[in-house]
Amino acid sequence: MALIEATGLTKQYNTNGVPVEALRNASLSIDAGEFIALMGPSGSGKSTLLSILGAMNPPTSGKLIVDTISVYDLTVEMRADFRHEYLGFVFQQLQLIPYLSAVENTMLPLAITRRSHKEQTDMAIWALERVGLADKAARLPDQLSGGEQGRVAIARAIVNEPPILLADEPTGSLDSRTGQEVMDLFKSLNEGGLTLIMVTHNPENAPFASRVVQIRDGCMIEGVGALR
Amino acid sequence: MRLSGISLNNLRRRKGKMVFLTLGLFIGVATVVTMFSITQAMKADTERKLDQYGANIVITPKSNDLALVYGDIAIPGVTYDVKELKQEDADAILTIKNKENIATVAPKLLGAADVEGKQVLLVGVNFPSEIRLKRWWDIQGREPEGPNDVLLGHLAAEKLRKSSGDSINIGETEYTVAGVLKEIGSQDDSLIYGDLRTVQRNLGKEGKLSLIEVSALCSTCPIEEIVSQITEKLPGAKVSALRQAVMAREQTIEQLGNFSLAVSVVVLLIGALIVLTTMMSSVNERTREIGIFRAIGFRKSHVMTIILFEALAVSSLGGLLGWIGGMLASSLIAPRLAQLTVGVQWDPLLGIAAIVLAIFVGMGSSVYPAVRASNLDPAEALRSI
Ligand SMILES: Nc1ncnc2c1ncn2[C@@H]1O[C@H](COP(=O)(O)OP(=O)(O)O)[C@@H](O)[C@H]1O
Ligand SMILES: [Mg+2]
Numbered sequence: 263m264a265l266i267e268a269t270g271l272t273k274q275y276n277t278n279g280v281p282v283e284a285l286r287n288a289s290l291s292i293d294a295g296e297f298i299a300l301m302g303p304s305g306s307g308k309s310t311l312l313s314i315l316g317a318m319n320p321p322t323s324g325k326l327i328v329d330t331i332s333v334y335d336l337t338v339e340m341r342a343d344f345r346h347e348y349l350g351f352v353f354q355q356l357q358l359i360p361y362l363s364a365v366e367n368t369m370l371p372l373a374i375t376r377r378s379h380k381e382q383t384d385m386a387i388w389a390l391e392r393v394g395l396a397d398k399a400a401r402l403p404d405q406l407s408g409g410e411q412g413r414v415a416i417a418r419a420i421v422n423e424p425p426i427l428l429a430d431e432p433t434g435s436l437d438s439r440t441g442q443e444v445m446d447l448f449k450s451l452n453e454g455g456l457t458l459i460m461v462t463h464n465p466e467n468a469p470f471a472s473r474v475v476q477i478r479d480g481c482m483i484e485g486v487g488a489l490r
Numbered sequence: 491m492r493l494s495g496i497s498l499n500n501l502r503r504r505k506g507k508m509v510f511l512t513l514g515l516f517i518g519v520a521t522v523v524t525m526f527s528i529t530q531a532m533k534a535d536t537e538r539k540l541d542q543y544g545a546n547i548v549i550t551p552k553s554n555d556l557a558l559v560y561g562d563i564a565i566p567g568v569t570y571d572v573k574e575l576k577q578e579d580a581d582a583i584l585t586i587k588n589k590e591n592i593a594t595v596a597p598k599l600l601g602a603a604d605v606e607g608k609q610v611l612l613v614g615v616n617f618p619s620e621i622r623l624k625r626w627w628d629i630q631g632r633e634p635e636g637p638n639d640v641l642l643g644h645l646a647a648e649k650l651r652k653s654s655g656d657s658i659n660i661g662e663t664e665y666t667v668a669g670v671l672k673e674i675g676s677q678d679d680s681l682i683y684g685d686l687r688t689v690q691r692n693l694g695k696e697g698k699l700s701l702i703e704v705s706a707l708c709s710t711c712p713i714e715e716i717v718s719q720i721t722e723k724l725p726g727a728k729v730s731a732l733r734q735a736v737m738a739r740e741q742t743i744e745q746l747g748n749f750s751l752a753v754s755v756v757v758l759l760i761g762a763l764i765v766l767t768t769m770m771s772s773v774n775e776r777t778r779e780i781g782i783f784r785a786i787g788f789r790k791s792h793v794m795t796i797i798l799f800e801a802l803a804v805s806s807l808g809g810l811l812g813w814i815g816g817m818l819a820s821s822l823i824a825p826r827l828a829q830l831t832v833g834v835q836w837d838p839l840l841g842i843a844a845i846v847l848a849i850f851v852g853m854g855s856s857v858y859p860a861v862r863a864s865n866l867d868p869a870e871a872l873r874s875i
Contacts, residue, residue: 342790343787
């Protein structure tokens with residue numbers, strides 16, 4: 263069985279009583295170790311799908327099974343525990359806590375574990391080394407460039423070694439050179455066994471993925487099945 | 491890093507907000523501490539000065555014969571030897587449970603005496619306690635010292651044509667008029683006051699008393715409580731409270747206490763409102779941040795913990811500073827308040843109470859913002875940039 267099984271996901275938002283179908287009957291099966299690029303024009307429902315896969319946004323209908331767990335049958339607090347254990351998140355921008363240093367931001371997911379401060383620091387430094395930022399561990403976010411901030415966010419997403427990483431337009435606010443660096447980083451993380459699902463509208467990023475899923479007006483139109 | 495570490499980092503790097511929150515609680519707690527310690531000092535001061543107001547409990551022998559009236563009090567047994575109080579009764583008063591609240595015990599023996607051919611009412615008193623009790627006495631001459639010194643009431647002196655320094659014969663004994671009381675406008679004016687033992691001997695009533703006046707103040711319990719405690723010790727006596735004097739005194743303190751309470755409540759409410767609005771706006775500013783916390787797997791309770799820990803830290807600081815500030819303020823204000831002779835006491839218990847109060851107010855008004863924060867929908871929070 264696939265690592266992630268999404269079947270018949272539909273999401274309807276209500277804005278001032280006007281229903282908006284952001285996602286229509288989306289089904290997706292993702293195996294462990296895949297690198298998915300979720301592509302489509304703005305407003306097509308990519309972020310909606312990613313937040314549903316990210317256990318943060320209950321679908322109007324449909325089912326999400328991750329590693330045999332039916333995610334939306336869990337209570338809200340158990341879904342938080344699920345995210346903590348299974349998922350890492352990278353967002354487009356403004357994703358670091360402004361008053362925490364790079365290393366503190368990186369160890370954020372460990373703050374709710376029983377690990378000692380030393381253990382937490384060691385793990386955070388290890389993750390910062392993975393993204394090549396160990397030398398800037400003590401800096402605050404506003405003392406880092408946009409690309410460096412993005413890499414701290416990736417370090418935070420992998421610090422407790424979750425099996426799945428979700429990224430929503432991770433290169434959206436970066437220039438093409440630093441965007442390239444981030445993509446290289448993703449590629450190597452994926453080669454290390456991490457399952458990656460990345461929303462992007464940048465066609466240059468597509469070649470890094472093992473599969474491209476196209477989405478238009480809330481409907482999936484391409485790459486739905488798993489690559490064998 | 492623990493959740494508390496996140497809170498402390500936030501406070502450390504957002505100093506303006508922290509200073510504002512601390513200030514809100516500081517002002518509230520400082521006001522309460524100032525009001526409280528000044529009220530306490532005034533209570534202590536009133537208790538110390540309570541003799542000034544005169545007696546508020548009168549103890550007389552139980553008897554049905556109304557023989558003589560002293561002031562507004564009927565004194566049985568002056569003309570008839572019915573039942574009389576004894577010196578031991580006066581001593582027993584100081585053994586009641588609330589003996590700390592007894593300020594003065596003034597025993598008296600009354601009797602008619604023949605003074606140079608005229609009938610005069612003679613009162614044997616313990617001069618030091620009597621003078622302490624009757625602050626309104628204005629003695630022309632000197633205070634009595636020896637056993638044969640007497641004080642004359644204004645009318646008695648006129649009637650007997652005596653002034654201070656004269657000698658006077660009461661019964662067979664010769665006395666010295668130490669002083670004459672200025673006109674009071676009551677029955678005291680026609681009395682002769684002598685030393686209790688001498689008068690007892692003179693009247694042939696050694697160790698006996700006609701009445702005992704007691705000055706007591708109990709700020710924490712009603713005067714009835716003291717009356718009943720004395721009654722228990724003196725089953726043969728009639729113990730009555732002079733309600734009016736006591737009520738006026740207790741009312742003043744109570745009014746002061748109520749006023750302080752009202753001011754404290756208002757100021758604390760303002761402090762709570764400051765905390766509530768600051769915390770609320772802080773939560774709104776941190777929407778995205780909270781979305782990140784939730785996305786990486788923080789439970790609602792973790793988010794609550796972060797916010798409430800911030801409130802705890804700020805409240806403890808505000809409470810401590812408020813205590814110190816309040817104590818400094820009241821030590822400055824207290825001496826300026828009329829006739830306050832009792833200083834303000836630095837009580838560490840009040841300090842602990844101040845911190846607990848600040849925590850109660852600070853955390854209490856942060857509960858709603860914390861709940862709001864923890865209920866933020868993470869998908870929604872991350873969408874709003
Ligand atoms: N929380 C929401 N409330 C209301 N409408 C929403 C919400 N999130 C997304 N939408 C709407 O759903 C559609 C899809 O949005 P989104 O998933 O953000 O698209 P994309 O990420 O592809 O740009 C859009 O029309 C958007 O306005
Ligand atoms: Mg989007």
